[in-house]
Amino acid sequence: MDKPLRVLIAKPGLDGHDRGAKVIVRALRDAGFEVIYTGIRQTPEMIAAAAMQEDVDAVGLSLLSGAHLTLFPAICKELKKKGLKDVLVFGGGIIPDEDIPVLKKAGVDGVFGPGTPLQTIVDYLKGKLAVAR
Amino acid sequence: MRRGDHAAASRALTAVVNDAPGSEALAKEFFKASGSAQKVGVSGPPGAGKSSLTGRLIAHYRAKKLKVGVLMVDPSSSISGGAFLGDRLRVMEHAVDPGVFIRSLASRGMIGGLTYAIFGAIHVLETLGCDKILVETVGTGQDEVEIASVADTVLYVTTPAMGDEIQAMKAGAMEIGDIFVVNKADLAGKDKAVADLKAALGLGHSAGQAVKAWEPPVLATSAKNGEGIVELAAALDGHWTHLRKSGEGRARLKGQHATELQFWIQRRVIKSALDRVTDKILEDMVLRKTDPASVGRRLLEA
Incomplete structure (x- = not known):
């Protein structure tokens, strides 16, 4: 039997709007993932440490405050510093289209804006992580 | 790992928990290195504050420079196989402390508040050099007592609104606490909750039972404001001293090994047999082409 994939959902920075993150957590749980949620207001160091200790396959970041260009790359850097080079990083929230290439260059593999069907995210993760395994 | 490498411990945990190829040899080494840390089980109903209290205990132990390992179990969905592991967010303040290692585990089909891989996970944290290992169960009902044969000291956490002394008199979960916390x-x-618990626990020794060498204390704590944490830590230390000075420590360790063996067999024999039940088999049973005994024997022999 295949072991469930593990995903950490994190909310970095000062933004406390976590309904989107919780919707993702719930959808992934129902799709058979083991999902760990950090809660709000986490630093990049805390998120990377949690990802390392939980040995997750992917880290999902949710941010609505506009600080994604600072925080998402900072988290990617922290993950690499901890030796987590193979962890898939994806993100969502209020992210302007023109910022997406910048984030991708920093190591964020996928960016999903408001209105993305949940199935799209589930399929994306299953596809990417199946290849990784 | 013995030098405290968290990344190595994390990968080892995954291998052991997933029963990955080659993990058995690793698990053997971890078992040899284990046996000296105090394993504290934290059990009690959902929402009683087990995770927050665990966070307080981590802080207390860290102030004393002790290394702490934490395993937090939450239920897997019987429908999707997925899980929401939501305990870690209560202890995120300890995320970057190199003296604390926290891992969330899903129950993955085990009933009883834990997961079959719990012992393997504990041994990894013991090898990492943790002095105290806190094992938080799934939020429990009245009947989940597995933690008593996994932990050295069981902390049973309840709250002021969990019912009167009649609830506390029932068999099951209320029998296994070494320390009770409101x-x-x-x-x-x-005050009434503490009094009710004390009254129920103090109803006396039943006929024929030996006088207990350890009377479970009942303490009041607030994970929210920190009240009673120092007293709770003292009670945990007291129980640990009791176990080591009396013969009970060794007796419990043997009990734990018996349970570990039981989990190993359950996982390798029973669960692996059940995982091979296919829809075809069930279809044949509906059509009365076969029966539980025939299928069962075949699955156990395979």
Whole structure:
């Protein structure tokens, strides 16, 4: 039997709007993932440490405050510093289209804006992580 | 790992928990290195404050420079196989402390508040050099007592609104606590809850039972404001001293090994047999082409 994939959902920075993150957590749980949620207001160091200790396959970041260009790359850097080079990083929230290439260059593999069907995210993760395994 | 490498411990945990190829040899080494840390089980109903209280205990132990390992179990969905592991967010303040290692585990089909891989996971944290290992169960009902044969000391956490002494007199979960805690002592009703618990526990020794060498204390704590944490830590130390000075420590360790063996067999034999039940088999049973005994024997022999 295949072991469930593990995903950490994190909310970095000062933004406390976590309904989107919780919707993702719930959808992934129902799709058979083991999902760990950090809660709000986490630093990049805390998120990377949690990802390392939980040995997750992917880290999902949710941010609505506009600080994604600072925080998402900072988290990617922290993950690499901890030796987590193979962890898939994806993100969502209020992210302007023109910022997406910048984030991708920093190591964020996928960016999903408001209105993305949940199935799209589930399929994306299953596809990417199946290849990784 | 013995030098405290968290990344190595994390990968080892995954291998052991997933029963990955080659993990058995690793698990053997971890078992040899284990046996000296105090394993504290934290059990009690959902929402009693087990995770928050665990966070307080981590802080207390860290102030004393002790290394702490934490395993937090939450239920897997019987429908999707997925899980929401939501305990870690209560202890995120300890995320970057190199003296604390926290891992969330899903129950993955085990009933009883834990997961079959719990012992393997504990041994990894013992090898990492943790002095105290806190094992938080799934939020329990009245009947989940597995933690008593996994932990050295069971902390049973309840709250002021969990019912009167009649609830506390029932068999099951209420029998296994070595220390009872009425958490959320900042809420009304703490004194009555403590008195009810004490009354139920103090109803006396039943005929034929030996006088207990350890009387479980009942304490009031508030994970919210920190009340009672020092007293709770002292009680945990007291029980640990009791175990080591009396013969009970060794007796419990043997009990734990018996349970570990039981989990190993359950996982390798029973669960692996059940995982091979296919829809075809069930279809054949509906059509009365086969029966439970025939299928069962075939699955156990395979």
